[in-house]
Amino acid sequence: MPRLKPLPPETTPELKPFFDFFLGTLGFTPNSVLTMQRKPKLVQALAQLNAAVMDPEGEVDLGFRRLIGHVASKVSGCLYCQAHTLLGAHNFGISDAKLADVWTYATSPHYSPRERLALDFALAAASQPNAVTDAQFAELQQHWSDGEITEILGVVAMFAFLNRWNDTLGTPLEARPAHVAEKAIGARGWTAGKHAP
Numbered sequence: 001m002p003r004l005k006p007l008p009p010e011t012t013p014e015l016k017p018f019f020d021f022f023l024g025t026l027g028f029t030p031n032s033v034l035t036m037q038r039k040p041k042l043v044q045a046l047a048q049l050n051a052a053v054m055d056p057e058g059e060v061d062l063g064f065r066r067l068i069g070h071v072a073s074k075v076s077g078c079l080y081c082q083a084h085t086l087l088g089a090h091n092f093g094i095s096d097a098k099l100a101d102v103w104t105y106a107t108s109p110h111y112s113p114r115e116r117l118a119l120d121f122a123l124a125a126a127s128q129p130n131a132v133t134d135a136q137f138a139e140l141q142q143h144w145s146d147g148e149i150t151e152i153l154g155v156v157a158m159f160a161f162l163n164r165w166n167d168t169l170g171t172p173l174e175a176r177p178a179h180v181a182e183k184a185i186g187a188r189g190w191t192a193g194k195h196a197p
Helices: 013-021 031-036 040-053 062-076 079-091 096-100 113-126 134-141 146-169 175-188
Strands: none
Touching (some): 013 031, 031 146, 062 079, 062 113, 062 146, 079 096, 079 175, 113 146
């Protein structure tokens, strides 16, 4: 059961353009945002941050950025964000095989060595305390540009906020991301947990 219930979108009509922003990437306004509308400036700030972090003109593939968010969310244990990032990755063209192997990316043939380095970095950056080492960062720089690394870390940092928000509030998970997550990683042990509607 959610600690704060999502409010209907019509509760704050002036936020409609911000709610609509999420229709393009997810196909619906997430319950996290509908909960957040109690403080409209938070919704506005999140939409702006999300637009910057997931900028289509960025250097890192949009689907892969969602997988970075997934790994960061797995570290924090946020099942809601794990499902949302898989839906986003799916919506941006990541294959079912790659989605299914996201928890075993280190040994999966569906992930390149370059992608593994980025996901290892995301895992270390999302850890508490932060586990990124100088050696790891230097190796990352051999395969990813400074601009790409900035984008990767932007994803990790944004999901740090979203993970805390959704896991603390027990945000109820919507049907579409729940379905995608169940199909992709349900056999590996993923469940909606406290986020089940």
